[in-house]
Amino acid sequence: MSAHPQQERRKCPRYNLQIPIQLSLSHSSFPDTLDATTLNLCLNGLYCTVTRYIPPFHKLLITMIAPKHEEAPPRVISQVEGVVVRVEPEQEKVGCHEYQVALYFQELSDEQEDALQALLAAHAAHVGGHECVYA
Template sequence: MLRQERRRQSRVEKEVLFKLSEQDISTPRDLITTQSINISLTGAYCRVTRFIPVFTKVQVLFELPSDREKSHEEETFLACEGTVVRTEVEMEESKKEYKIAIFFEEVSDTTLNVLNRIMLSS
């Protein structure tokens, strides 16, 4: 029997850099830089180097796509809250990684628009 897709938003296989924190984003030492395996308007699937339990609340920080002509300006970021909904251990020969699925919560319209632009860009 085929498993029915439960997601409301389609995912795209896209590597998007972003940062995570189990605490307030203003604590830079706790930021984890990661890259999505796939992403949608409601969540992301990514690799991290440390264990984050299911149901952990995280802050997600996306870098806005930069305008090459205005590269001298400061980088701009958008944040949203999320919850880890799946954690998988990946054992490779030389390192231990975790794949986590994050469900985005309390996402502003601005953040949704930026995510949509990121997903549609080539």
């Protein structure tokens, strides 16, 4: 029996891209916003590290900030509604101050999708190709 590599199920690649984001949380046990940095990003969502536990299926507003370039200051490129689809560790732990969170974008407008595609294309051009991961 020959081993077949597992087929990738993602429709779009994730890019190793660290951009600052702010998460606006509506649950009363969280502050109004939580700063984070993406670990990777695609047209469907992002993966980031945060300093507190956010439960799965929690809805939030993601504000993405384009990084500073030589002549351009940082700027907000989009505010997208998202939902937490995975958290690691899976349960809140006393003393834990780092959680990896996967967020799925809900209903991107055409303008938001265009802005995100432009950001990903600029990143791919900057690194001389795309650094994509399927994690």
